[in-house]
Every structure is written in C-alpha cells, then in structure tokens.
Amino acid sequence: MTRQEYLAELRLSLRTLPASDVTDICGDFEEHFAIGLSQGKTEHEISAELGDPVSVAQTYLMSEEDVTVHASPAAVNTQTASTGTQTAAAGKDLTGARLFVILFNIFITLSIAFTIFGVLISFWICSVSLLAGGIAALAALFTVSGGWQAVTVLAGIAMISFSIVSGIVNYFLCKWTFIGCKSYIKWNKKIYNEGF
Amino acid sequence: MNVQFKKGVLDLCVLSMLKGSDQYGYELANTLSEIIQISDGTVYPILRKLATDGMVTTYLQESQSGPPRKYYRLTGLGKKTLVSLQQEWLTFSKSVNQIVGGESI
DSSP: OOHHHHHHHHHHHTTTSOHHHHHHHHHHHHHHHHHHHHTTOOHHHHHHHHOOHHHHHHHHHHHHHHHHHHHOSSOHHHHHHHHHHHTOOTTOOOHHHHHHHHHHIIIIIHHHHHHHHHHHHHHHHHHHHHHHHHHHHHHTGGGSOHHHHHHHHHHHHHHHHHHHHHHHHHHHHHHHHHHHHHHHHHHHHHHHHHOO | OOHHHHHHHHHHHHHHHHHHSOEEHHHHHHHHHHHHOOOGGGHHHHHHHHHHTTSEEEEEEOOSSSSOEEEEEEOHHHHHHHHHHHHHHHHHHHHHHHHHTTOOO
16 A cells, blocks of 8 residues: 555545544644654555554544543533444443433433432531631620620631531532542443443 | 453553653553563553543654654542552452462462
C-alpha cells in the first residue's frame, strides 16, 4: 500500500469523527511516513509496519467513545443513552437490559436520589443555621442582662461547636454520596453497554 | 503474542518510555513494536488517548532530517498515573506468575 492509499483508507474509516480530529490523526501518520521515508524505508514497508488502517481507525473510534462518556459525568441517563446506541455490542440483544436501566432510573433511582439530596441539603441548612445562631448569640451578648450573659455565651459556643461537628459529618456524607453515585453510574453504563 | 495481553499494558509501556525523556511518535512506535511485536499504527491511538486524558502534552520540534516532529511529554498527572499503574502491574504480574509458574499459592 502506498502512503496515499494508506491515508485514504484511514480517512475513510475515520469519517464518523469530527473533521478536525481526522486531520490531526492523519497528520500523525503523515509524519510517520515522512520520517520513515527519510530513514530510507519505502512507503510499502512503512504501511506494512503500521498495520491495517481499518483496525487502526477502529482503535481511534473506540477511544473517542470513551472520551464522550467521560466528558459529561453529570448527566447519567442522557449519557448512557447516547453512547449506548453507538456501542451496541454485536450479536447480543441488549434491549431488555437497556429498558431495565432506563425504567429503573426513572421510577426508582430518581426518587431515591431526590430524597438523598434533599436530606443532605437540609443537613447543610441545619449546620449553617446553627453557626448563624451561635454567632448571633455571641453578638447579642451585651444586650442581655447580667444574669443571662453566661447562658448566652454557653448557648453560643454550644451552637457553634454543634455546627462544626455536623459540618464535618455532612462533608463525609456528601463525599460518600458522591463516591456512591460514581460507582452507580459506572454500574449503569456497564449494564447498558454489555447487558447483565 | 496474544493481542489481548498487549492491549491492557500498552498505556503503561508508553508512559514508562516517556519517563526518561520526551519522544516523538515514530521513535516510540519503532521501539515498542520491536520489543513487543505490535504494529506501529497501534501506538498513535494510545498517544492520542493519553493526550486527551491529560497524561501527556505535545509540542512540535524541528529536526535536521525530515519534517518537524510531534514530541510527547509526561504531565504531572501522567507521572502520577505511571507510578500507580507500575505498582499495579508489578503486583498483578507477580500474582499471575505465581499461578502460571506452577508455584503453590
């Protein structure tokens, strides 16, 4: 295969990618040919060493799909849906698995997720209010009569400490939720693309 | 050699080869294909993926013979990933050797 033929075949097999990507990729291979030629190899030798352009292109297409998957980790459902259609595994019927993933997410996961996020948000609101309350109590220290000052100081400090402790707990709860979400998304993707 | 074997470790191989010095695609492809018998063309998709994942950056540099070359350099993330992949590979290959080598486990 000559350089022209090799690049033409590569370009053809990559046609589903954006034009700028194809130009980039072909540029790498042009460079490879040029260096090979400058070292005294023939175009045919270089083509043979590079390997079948169609399977090279296949590797690019596969890794580009990974990129689109990683690009938007937030939108679980739309993301699995869009990549899923492209990677429909050959010879395996995935309709059942996909239907399951979609319905499961709509009817079960969505409500659980709303509950969890709601709880987390209300926890944060509690922490912040405690902090505000504590600060307000300390700030109002001199507006109360002498006997109540000790009580106010104690109440203020107690509220601030509670808010700090609950803040730390909230932080870990959020972190664990995030980790849980990530593995849940991964699991979804796996089932969507590969079946059960 | 078995294609499936190679697939998983090529990233690690490429990252390892870039540890010492920046290299250009042709150089990497040639060395790698000599050592583990893959076709040269396999290296470019890997390099591109490593670049999109932020493991390597690229820059062009003129050469005395032939066209300017695209060099690949490890990023901080690439170095970190290399260390952890290396560790994983060592542990994994040791375990496999235990089984394949016929030693009792």
